[in-house]
Amino acid sequence: MFPAITKSVCRSAGRDLQRTQLARHCVRFFNGFSQDELPVEETPAPRVLITGGLGQLGSGLASLLRKKYGPDNVIMSDIVNPPRHVRETGRYIFADILDFKNLQEKVVNEGIDWLIHFSALLSAVGEANVPLAIKVNIEGMHNILEVSKQYKLRVFIPSTIGAFGPTTPRNPTPDLTIQRPQTIYGVAKVHAELMGEYYHHKYGLDFRCLRFPGIISAETPPGGGTTDYSTEIFHDAVTTQRHECFLEHDTRLPMMYIDDCTRATAEVMELPEHRLKQRVYNIQAMSFTPAEIYAEVKKHVPDMEIDYKPDSRQAIADTWPQVLDDTNARLDLGWNHEYDLPKLVTTMLTKIRAQKEGKQGTSAQINAAAI
Template identity: 45%
Template sequence: MKKILVTGALGQIGSELVAKLRQIYGADQVIATDVRNNGHEITRSGAFETLDVTDGKAMFEMAKKHQADTMIHLAALLSATAEEKPLLAWNLNMGGLVNALEVSRELGCQFFTPSSIGAFGPSTPKDNTPQDTIQRPTTMYGVNKVSGELLCDYYFHKYGLDTRGIRFPGLISYVTPPGGGTTDYAVEIYYAAVNQGRYASFIDKGTYMDMMYMPDALNAIVQLMEADASKLQHRNAFNVTAMSVDPEAISASIRQVMPSFVLEYEVDPKRQAIAESWPNSIDASAAAREWGFKASYDLDAMTKDMLAQLSSREMLAKKA
C-alpha cells in the first residue's frame, strides 16, 4: 500500500484505521472520505474529501485525482440500522461496493472491504463455525455481506483484482461510539460502567457472540493487506476472533475492576433475534494459517484497557 483511499472513514472502524494508516504510511498517503465532514480529527490530520459512495463517477474521479493504488471500502449501514431500512441498506451497501470494486478494477487498486459474522445465519453451525460453511442469513445486513463476499471473489477470479477481506466479529472500542450494530451492547456496557456504574443490556444473558478489541482489528487489516498474495486461499472472508462472550461474562470481567458494577436486562426483541441467528463462536484457523493472524487481547486484558481509557477520558472531560 502506497496511496490509500478510505471510504466511510468517519465510522467506527474508519476513524481509527485512518489514524493508524497515517502513522504507518504517512499523513499524505491516506485520503479519508465520508458522506459528510463532522469535524473529526482525521479530517484535519491529512487529506479529507466528502464522497457519496453511491456516486461511482465521483469515486472514480477522486481515486484518480489522488493516484490511489489501494481502496479500503468501509462505507455501510450496520446490522440493526440495515434491518430498519432494508432498501437503503441494499442501495448503499451493495451499490457502494460495486462502485468501489469497479473503480479499483479500472485503476488497478488493491482492494479491501470487511465482511461480518452477520454473513452467517440460523442454519450455520453455531459452535466453532468453520471458515467454509453454509451461509443463509435472515437479515438484510447478512444478505449484503454474503453478496459482498461472493462479489469480491468474482472480481478476483474474473478480473484478477487483488481483493481481500475479513469477517469481523463485534468490535469494541473506546474511541468511537457505537453505530447501530447488534453487538453494540458490548461497547455500551463499558461506557455505562464508567459513567453510571450499571447497564441494562438489550441482548439477553447466555447469548454468546464473538468479539474483538479494536487494536486487534486494525492490526488484522494491515497484516492481511501486507500479506503474501500467493499464500491467500480464501482472500475475501477470513474468520477472525479474539473471544466468545455473553453479557454475563463481560459483566464479570468488569466487576474484577469495578466490584459494584450492576448488570440488568432490557432485551430488544429485534436485536436479540439477530444475535440468535449468529454463531456462538467461530474458527479463525484459516486466517492464522494463511497470514499469521493472532489476537493480542483476551476479555480481561480488553476490559482493563477499556475501563482505564474511558475513565481517563471522563476525568479529562470533568476538568475541562
C-alpha cells in the same frame, strides 16, 4: 510526462522517489512485476483511501496506516462533515460511494492504490431502513468493486459474523459453511464476499476480505449493530455504573478489540498476494456472553449493575455464530489476536476513564496502565 520506463527506472523510482506518482506508475507498468515482488525497501508507500471513515473503524485504521505510510498517503472519506480533530489529524475528503463518477474522480485525483471500504449500514440500522441498506451495502459495494477493477486497486471489504444465519454451525463456524443470513446486512455481506471472489476469479481483482466479530472501541462509538452493547457497557460502567443490556445474559458472540481489528486489516493488506490461499477469512479473538463481560467489568467496578431487556436485536444475535474458527487465517496470514477478555476490560476502562477526566494520554501510557 513520465520518462521511458524500464525495470531499472522502476527500481530507482521505488528507491529514490518513494511515495511519488512515478513510483506507483512504474509498479503498475509491468505485468508480472507487481508491488508484491519489489524488495520491501524499494516498495513505494501505497496511497490509501478509506470509505465510510468516520464510522467506528475508520479513524483507528487511518491512524495506524498513517504511522506506517505517512500522513499524506492515507485519505479518510465519508459523506458527513467531520469533527475538527479529524481534519487536524490528516487528509479528509467527501466521497459518496453511491456516486460512481465521484469515486472515479477521487481515485484518479488522489492516485489511490489501496481502497479500504468501510461504508455500510450495520445490522440493526439496516433492518430499520432496508431500501437504504440495499443501496449502500449492495449498490455502493458494486461501485467499489467496479472502480477497483477499473484502476487495478487492491481492495479490502470487511465481512462479518452477520454473514451467517440460523442454519450455520455456530460453535465453531468454519470459513466455508452454510450462509443463509436473515438480515439485509448479512445478505449484502454474503453478496459482497461472492462478488469479490468472482471479480478476483474473472478479472484478477486483488480483493481481500476478513470476517470481523463485533468490534469494541473506546474512541469511536458503534454505528447501530447487534454487538453494540459490548462497547456501551464500558461507558455505563464509568458513568452510571448501571447497564441495560439489549441481549439476554447468555447470548454468546465473537468479539474483538479494535486494535486487533485494525492491525489485522493492515496485515492482510500488506501481505504479498501469493500468501492468500483464499479471499475471505474468519478472524476471531474472544467470545463472551453479556453475563461474562459483566462479571469481568464488576471486578474493576464493584458497584456495577446490569439489567437484561432484550429487544429486536436478540432475534438477530440468536442466528449468529458463537465462535468463529479462524484456523486458516492463523496459518495463511499469520493472524494472532493480542486482546482477550481481561485485557479488553482493563484497556477499555482505562481509556474511557481518561477520556471522561479529559486526559487522553498516549496509547503507550494507556496500554502500560492497562497491563
